[in-house]
Amino acid sequence: MSRVLIVGAGLTGSLCACLLRRELQNKVQIVVWDKARGSGGRMSTSRSPDPSSHSADLGAQYITATPAYAKSHHSFYSELLSSGVLQPLHGLIEGLKQKDDSKNYVTPLGMSSVVKHFLSESGADLFFEHHVTGLYRRGASWEVERKAGGSETFDAVVLTMPVPQILQLQGDLGHLLSVQQRQKLDGVEYSSRFAVALFFSPDVVLSFPWAARYVTDSPCIRYIAVDSRKRKADAAGLGPSLVIHTSVQFGLEHLERDKEDVQPIILQELHKLLPGLPQPISIKCQKWRYSQVLTSVPDCPGHMTIVNLPLLICGGDAFSHSNFDGCVESALSMLSVLKDSLTP
Incomplete structure (x- = not known):
């Protein structure tokens, strides 16, 4: 063997x-x-240190299938949809530039659930x-x-x-x-970027209407998502989670700095974009040195x-x-x- x-x-x-x-x-x-300590790679899902908050996707956010790939990779999409790992994305994504007849999918249990599904099917001996x-x-x-x-x-x-x-x-x-x-x-x-997750208590209601939003008027932030809402995972009495991705340029400029030093800069910019944002119960910052392939x-x-x-x-x-x-x-x-x- x-x-x-x-x-x-x-x-x-x-x-x-x-x-x-x-x-x-x-x-x-x-x-x-x-x-790493878990599976997923750049499709990782981070749990809140406080069990009363939803998890958050700090890497990939959703999956877009072009008509050509929806056809050639039909068996993979069909498998993930039928097993409940993927669902169509129905939430409002402000500023999303949708191409042709592409379809967007989300993962109710987080992006790492796609990876975990295939690992489970593989029967591989897995070591972290x-x-x-x-x-x-x-x-x-x-x-x-x-x-x-x-x-x-x-x-x-x-x-x-x-x-x-x-x-x-x-x-x-x-x-x-x-x-x-x-x-x-x-x-x-590769492009580089920082991602920050804010985890809130169950009594917090985030009042903006969108599930995610692409930002064009910030030198720092490129994307914000109410992650639990984007994934249609607002159930079980858990607090919402908010994910922020920085721009590629910001990531490049601050790449060699510790994420602990960069986090306050990102949060300061976030509060300019979303004034009155409630206080989170915990925060997690991730530096993606290798984010997307350029x-x-x-x-x-x-x-x-x-x-x-x-x-x-x-x-x-x-x-x-x-x-x-x-x-x-x-x-x-x-x-x-x-x-x-x-x-x-």
């Missing part, structure tokens, strides 16, 4: 694990490592706080080192973390990359194969485009390579 390690429990990694299980059944042992630091070729296997110490051996390795983190790995990866591959990976660029790997079919034997491939939205369907495209392309490599 082949052991496959998927590094990264975000959307691409979880879907790749799920598809691999469905295709190869019990012919493969699938292991997923993530350096497993931070990969090095890859070493050992004959027909890979020895994978962790930051906490220790290493394990795998027959194939799939890397789905942001490209700069791939390039930082120690070991044999550096000299296995061709000059052309390194140039392509070096050219990947420049993806050129001429790429959704993945990059570094070594065929033992198999080492990279995937994720940097190898396609930075949204739900880009991650699906990448997972499908990696599945094809894995099947060819792992089946006699």
Whole structure:
């Protein structure tokens, strides 16, 4: 039985694990490592420290399906809709520039529920706080080192973390990359931004009519959402949650500052936009160094194969485009390579 390690429990990694299980059944042992304390990656959902408040999506906010992808990825949308993970977005989004006949979907249980659904379907052995630091070729296997110490051996390795983190790995990866591959990976660029969640007590009512709003007149804030309202999750007597995303320019200007120093600036701007906002019972700030892909790997079919034997491939939205369907495209392309490599 082949052991496959998927590094990264975000959307691409979880879907790749799920598809691999469905295709190869019990012919493969699938292991997923993530350096965080939970799954989701940039589709993470944060719980309030106070159980009386709703959770909040600090990363991706909703999923937009173009007519073309609604058709080509119909099976994925159908699966998530029928299982209740996705629902159509009906709340008012002020300033949303809707293209053609695209449809927007929300996640009643938070964006991380999409990732958790596919991880559950994968039956993978899932390990958090497993931070990969090095890859070493050992004959027909890979020895994978962790930051906490220790290493394990795998027959194939799939890397789905942001490209700069791939390039930082120690070991044999550096000299296995061709000059052309390194140039392509070096050219990947990401936007950076800060996100803040405000958690309120159950007696708070947020009076504005929208579920989310795109902001155009602030040097700092680009987007605000009443997250519980956006997800139609205003039930169970929990307090509302408010999510703020900064502009790309603000994120770039403050990227190297501690989030604790940046949070007061964001909150000051928020109170200019929403004067009289009630006092939250808790606040969480997140710095997304790698938010959305601005420049993806050129001429790429959704993945990059570094070594065929033992198999080492990279995937994720940097190898396609930075949204739900880009991650699906990448997972499908990696599945094809894995099947060819792992089946006699």
